[in-house]
Amino acid sequence: MSLSIIIWLPAVAGALSLLAPRAVAGRLAVVGALATLVLAVILLVGFDNSAPGLQNVTDQNWISALGIHYKLGIDGLNVWLLTTTAMLFFAAILFASFREWERPNLFFFFFAVAESAVLGAFCAQDLILFVVFFDLMLIPFYFITGMWGGEGRVQATTKMVIYTLIGSLLMLVAAVATGVIAAEGGQPLTFAISGLQQAGLSTGTQEWIFLGFAAAFLVKMPLFPLHGWMPDAYRTMPLPALAVFSGILSKVAAYGFLRIVIPLFPDGAAHFQELLLLIALASIIYGSVMAFTQTNLRLIFGFSSVAQLGFIVLGIFALSPRGAEGALLQMVNHAVITVPVFLIIALLAARSRGSEDIREMGGLAFRAPLLAALFLIVSLATLAMPGSSNFIGEFYILLGVFESKTVIAIIAFSGVAMAAVYALRAYISTMHNRVGAQATPREIGLQDALVLVPLVLVILALAIYPQAPLKAAQGPAARSVAKARLALDPLDQRASTQKISQVTP
């Protein structure tokens, strides 16, 4: 099956909804997202875990003069992320379609374009194509925040645009430089990721190019201290859009490290390993501390995302197969919990006369047991309770880090403890205690339940069998970090430290 169909289907549906009557705009976008989801699931089912290399490759000359290809493909790194994206966008668009929006045609158009761009970024196998999709996916969110956002949207959009554009520009420069420098030896100019892997850039070059990509990705996630745009943007963005923005777009950045940065610039990654680990660690601690001081639900989970992405980056820059596998699993997990979290916040706000402040909520559980149960499961998954798939992801991540950087892993555990505090605090202050000042308890509606119950079932299914995404990640994750690992430790002594492997047959 051609990946182009999956990628562009939402945008086509979005374009149609631009032309359609107001009343059906949302429905068209929903149909487009649903069709995409079906195709993505078929793709996942047909995916061959054992085959090395890319599958379902599309490769066409795009800008031949510059050697830029329209090249798409899937492997274990992105196949689960692709399907997760299709699922979560479908859920968010469906959820949004149950609500009234001003200028719905335009709203759903942007939403659908965002889905196409994210899918494109996950599938792109050409550096420039990736950059294009990466920037394209941000644009709809500028509009959505600027046009449909809440109070303070102009300032929020300005901050977001400036931050992300600086990041994007650095990335663009870095991407162009990669291709140009790699072609210096007389090879033809190419930006294909597979081709560039053999390029063998000098260590010095790798280091500065690494920083260009890292800046873009760290801003996008965001990680401490580059999260300055996040609170304002999170406070104003419409919740269905925020759900996918926080849940999925941040993963494109994390994925970019594994797809592009570490395989192409292994020496750079090895050189800056400790810097990135420290940034990740700082994000875990800072994000967690901030999360339990906030009273706005969006920001509690916004800062929680900072901490969770800290864990993911920690796993990636453990530069070990286990760390990368855990990071990939955790990307899927975090996306799958973040989207329901923000959708639930929308429901909670609707039951608190629009307030998103936990001090004004409370006591909803008695009248809304199903909503309470859903929120409880999602909260427990957020704090990576053992038994959730998030726990397995974190376990692999911390295992990867623990092997070489024991102290960092031990400090990172404080984030796990703090997650318990802020996640339960959010749950208790909305669902339990006396009925809050603004609270008007009522059960989740049938339509919204139709969106949220399946998502929670997916969380439970992943908890029972996290092996499925792990298995796909296994080979590609190890290959992604292999060179950097070698750059880090040419002798790779760690493999031989496990005495047991000599003891048991």
Added chain:
Amino acid sequence: MTLATSAWLVLACPLVGMLSIALLGKKLSPRLAGTIGTLAIALAFAFAVVTLIKLQQLPSNARLETTSLWDLANVGGVKIEVGLYIDPLSTFMILIVTGVSTLIHLYSAGYMQTDKGYVRYFAYLNFFVFSMLLLVLAGNLILLIVGWAFVGAASYMLVSYWYRRETATAAGIKAFVINVIGDIGLVLGTLFLFRTMGVLDYGQLFSNIHVAFDKDAPELVAAMLLILVGAFAKSAQIPFHTWLPDAMEGPTPVSSLIHAATMVTAGVYLIGRLHPLFEWAPTAAAVGAIIGAITLLVAGSIGLVMTDLKRVIAYSTMSQIGYMIMGVSAAAYVGGFFHLMSHAFFKALLFMAAGSIISAMGGNQSLNNMKGFRKAMPFTFACFLAGGFALSAFPLFSGFFSKDTLLYEVGARGGWYWALYVAGYVGAAFTVFYTWRMIFRAFWGQPCKEAVVVMETGDAYHPAQHTNPHTGNEDDPSTQEVEDPEVGFPGHEHRYAEKTWQMRYAMIPLAILAVFAGVIQLPFGITNVISDFLHPTFADSTVAYMPEDSGLEAFGLILSSVIAIVSLIAAYWIWVRRPGSSAAIQARLPWIHKLFVNKWYFDELNHAVIIAPMAAVGRFAKNTFERIVIDGAMVGGATGIVRAGSSVVRSGQSGYMRAYASLIVLGLIGVALYFLIESA
């Protein structure tokens, strides 16, 4: 049915029970939910008995079976199976857990029948039992951690079951967070073990430990100490115990479940389960034993002065678990698990009897207000007596034999273990005093007004409005917060044992067991049921299993009897014959009393060392750092650079965000189109 199948079914019953109650939800009548919940656990008990029979059919040197259903994760050299480890120890535990839990479910069906959250209650209760069984049966460290965390989550749900009470939700989150800290200890310990050994299954851990580590190697000691943190947090050992007394916020049958059958015994089980590792890291084992001894003394001393009936029993649990932790850490396995069993019986019984009294008191839990229930509630009184005699280790009751076996095994190791032995007997005196203080104050003397109501009307006392006993002045309901009637104990009708058959039939078997269960493991080798049964699990122990020193054994029995009888007489003297004498003692030793009443200031210590600094860091991050550094320097700086660099962009962005963004899109689309046409 094979051994493996029956073990899986033990696990499946409460899970199916929980799911069916939760999914049917409000469609179920309360009575039906209670019936399903109770039957599910009873069925699990039946399968546990089948497991026992199947296990005993195996030759004694091969009483171990592992079985697995699927791989939770199996990449990168980490294999985590959903697998069970069935041996005498885990079978022993599932029998106690399911057996006692069945009775607690039955009791709950009566006790909670007027509560509005009845259906939710039974779903939680079944989940709790499922979690504990998973913990006990797990075949590897990760699945153990999963069960471990589920128990924590279940306890959170049940402790804050009456969630309109802020005291209950605060207690719930406290229990949960301390348990998460325990989980982290376990996970870190596991990482330490895994880094060197590369395995997670018990079997491989046990058989390779001597090769992978030198005896008492620092890394192994570190791992085992971290695992002990997990055990301490779950078993409420110092300094991780502060959640346990607060957990009294839950309904009384929940306290019974947490204290008797599930949860707090998990730490004891864990140390027993991992005994080959602890014996290979004697430093860590010694720490466990010493903390257990300290806990049993500290908790016992606090139990002497608490005035909330349930909290006295809670501190008594902490103290008794201290004995068990001390025992199993000191390789007193038979005594440790024997005491775990008898404690499960008498502690479940004591909580049930306490629940009956609290019901009759209309929800008031203060010993200061209870008096003279002896005649008003003879059945409850008899049960409380049976539990009280067993708890205070009165000669010939179950607690007498189990505690003595434990201390005998500890003492027989000689050396510094003598200090633990002495601590155990000092603690025994504490136990007698706090137990009988409770009994004398609640059952003797001139009946209080609630007891009179029970005697005269044959019904429980009903206060005009229900209040939360954990707020305001403990003794004066008028100062306490009024309950939210939608979800709050105790509903509008109270159930006490004399009037409720479910409660009675749950208490009778426990009373019989509390009195007589000691006969299965009598001293001097008269009966050896437990030591023989558990022997295969501990056959690899490097410490002598069940020492033979009848002199020491006899000495212990005599000492124990003397302590029990003399202290009982003294307690009678203090609280019945000379009612003023306890106040006189308090006046004589005010600072000790203050220390005990303030629970040795552990809550204040936690607050000063952990919570206050964290809150300060949080405030600093939110109010200062974020504003000045992130928003000021970072955002301001970035914005400034852009503004300075491009006046064109500046004029474009001030107020014209949409136009600005549109320009980008148009530009991008234009470039893309150009190259598309070019390449075609």
